[in-house]
Amino acid sequence: MKLRARKVSAAIATVLTLSLAATACGGSDSGDGGGKITIGIKFDQPGLGLKTQDGKYTGFDVDVATYVAKELGYEAKDIEWKQSISAQRETMLANGDVKLIVATYSITDKRKAKVDFAGPYFIARQDLLVRKDETGITKAEDLNNAKLCSVTGSTSAQNIKEKLAPKANLQPLGGYSECLTGLENKSVDALTTDDSILAGYASQAEHQGKFKLAGLKLSEEKYGIGIKKGDTELKGKINKALEKMKSDGSWDKFVEANFGKSGYKYEPAPAIDAS
Template sequence: MRTKHSTLAGSIVGILSLGLLTGCGGPGEIRDPTPIATEFTELRIGISFDQPGLGVATEAGEEGGVVIGTDPKGFDVDTALYIAKALGVAPDDVTWVKADPVDREILLEDGEVDMVLSTYTITDERAERVDFAGPYFVAHQDLLIRRNDEELTGPDRLHGRTLCAAANTTSADNVLGQYRGDIALVQPDTFSDCVERLVAGDVDAVTTDDVILAGFAALPEYRGVLRVIGEGFSDEPYGVAVPKGSPELVDLINQALQSYIDDGSWEASLKINVGESGYKLPDPPSPGD
């Protein structure tokens, strides 16, 4: 159901809430929820295409001015699929749209997507333009460095360094707010671009959420090359963003997220997607709080 032609929030009217019951599945598996809505037939969901462990997809061309992806994988993808199934939408009826940090609000405001799950931190400023369900995860901003860098041991050693963070992210805002004048900050459109610059020696560190950095550090090509410092210096609550003025949809998504956590699917997805990186899983959040 594409918001460009019909508002997703508006279609909530008349939805039959069925109560969220989990389907069959053994321990450590991502389970299927029983749908809590009957009015949804399809969804367009914005995700990152280049964040290992969180959101990765293969670009498959453009549709209506946005990039469409196939074969999506990652924790954000698993979370999005669980929500879609809870809303009564089959996986084959989900269209995956590339949502780089610079484009997330625009995609929702222009009606190109129905929701965005792309390591999207809930902030008051963003909540003026979109509505958020969640949080469904709380990350902590950290630093990814070259493994042989023994001088950069934490954020207190950033003076004079060149950092990289994707534009229009809380990661960029945080370091500019805390270290303006002490660091140089490079801001390309994506974190994958930042990681490439780090490996090439063009920047000293990449800064963003620890779980995102863990995903990159776990890639075969970066094992033994990059490492996460492990000194988080912020809280980053991830939310599911939907068009502004969608309170009923927010409530439904929060129901789905609570079931996702309660039936073990949340933990199972994280272990599948980032467990091998050595990243220590945090406690689950409380959606709607």
């Protein structure tokens, strides 16, 4: 009987231990604070979402996400950053791999059919990045017969090729860094994508003074915070946090810190869509 009692006691102790461990790990991504929260960002966009060589995360999206997480009850140390590749964002939210995605995530009707968005928290415009001494490219049509650098799969470059400058000579490359190298050595004449992304690259220490934004407004991109479809409670909490971020001056501080050195003429903080 004593042996049986000891076995029962041991079993109870094991259950309690497992229960306590589950409690400690539980609550993750609850949206109500406590535990951990996983947030999707870009790892390769200077000024917006960048994982540095020393393992730190910097950029405007990172600052916004950190602010919102704090308003939800999470400290910076509670955030697990996860790389959010554009083509995988909807799947990551649907599968619960992340709680939020703050990654130059433009709000579109097609995306809203799959996920919900809080915000917008920023408005970007498609633009061109050219060399600092460039004087011949001041509008999209000037790219006709010029060499336009595009990242493979870029919709921005296709927008120019199909609508604005059909004679542009597209030079598809694997990444923005390759386009910047080509722009610097004059093998291409311009790079196009969202002006916020271009400003981030132009602000990097190694690029300062070499490039400039053309200042064109070829499209409107409203960046929102992606969340799982149907989570209206979380959407409301995030929108409230974004309103506070604007009113207390944090939005202006984040924009200046990440884009100020590029001379980027950014849009004012947009109105939050509460619908």
